[in-house]
Amino acid sequence: MRLVTFEGQGQPRLGVIVGDQLLDLTAAWQAMGKRVELPDGDMKVLLAQEQGLEYVQEVEAAAKAGAAWLEEVARPLSEVRLLAPILRPDKVICIGLNYRDHAEEANMPLPKEPVIFGKYSNAVIGPEESILLPTGLSDKVDYEAELAVVIGRRATWVREDKALDYVAGYMNFNDVSARDLQMRDGQWMKGKCLDTFAPIGPWLVTKDEVGNPEDLKVELRLNGETMQSSNTKNLIFGIAQLVSFLSRLMTLEPGDIIATGTPAGVGFARKPPVYLRPGDTVEVEIQGLGILRNGVAAR
Helix, strand or coil, X not given: CEEEEEEECCEEEEEEEECCEEEEHHHHHHHCCCCCCCCCCCHHHHHHCCCHHHHHHHHHHHHHCCCCCHHHHEEEHHHCCEECCCCCCXXXXXXXXXXXXXXXXXXXXXXXXXXEEEECXXXXXXXXXXXXXXXCXXXXXXXXXXXXXXXXXXXXXXXXXXXXXXEEXXXXXXXXXXXXXXXXXXXXXXXXXXCCCEEEEEEEEEHHHCCCCCCCEEEEEXXXXXXXXXXHHHECCCHHHHHHHHHHHCCECCCCEEECCCCCCCHHHCCCCCCCCCCCXXXXXXXXXXXXXXXXXXC
């Protein structure tokens, strides 16, 4: 399933995409005569709800079968403003240097265990929202295409062979980074945590539709030019390894996001370096997950 958060009557609402139509989940559930309440606009609550995704599967199946109520709850996807699939994640956990080629281009040794840092909800934006450059604070803002893992069940001290059972699905992620701030004193956080520096979306694709998450093409385009092109099979630490490792450090909750790292081709390593400028358009495309498109503007 492709799950979205969208703007409806000025409020965030949850939807599921069927073909080129977006179905309002709450309206669909009511049209089906179900008494179970679904959360209106919080994907975290839906993921945490017992049988929440099963309820959505019922809606999707009924819609595909041509339910009589379909026209009442469906809107063309092109007419809907999509928001970040998860508006206020409790955790955005990022993995550094998780592609061999990226570690090499950055002239850094391969990590012996996952390198982690965090972002916060203030950084999260959705598709078509602008990445805001912090004028006067940094002039070396970079892009990083990444596969994001979304947790679907509370996970603590999870075995690696069971780790994928705790994953709800996957989405595109752009780990926007102010390189001059990131590298200034060795503490990456100040270059990573700025407002709008974590675009996600355009939707959350449930794991049953993704297949093998460690064999997906990853691409980033800047103004139409391909800057990064790789495959998640080149990850140093795989999805199950990361979920298990992180669950031993902290309890993972439904809606938590793990950004799994970026491949080679980032801007600071190019000769000459390439950084984001006002008016740019950045697209992150991962096989089966759609295209996350964001403009760039001065703040």
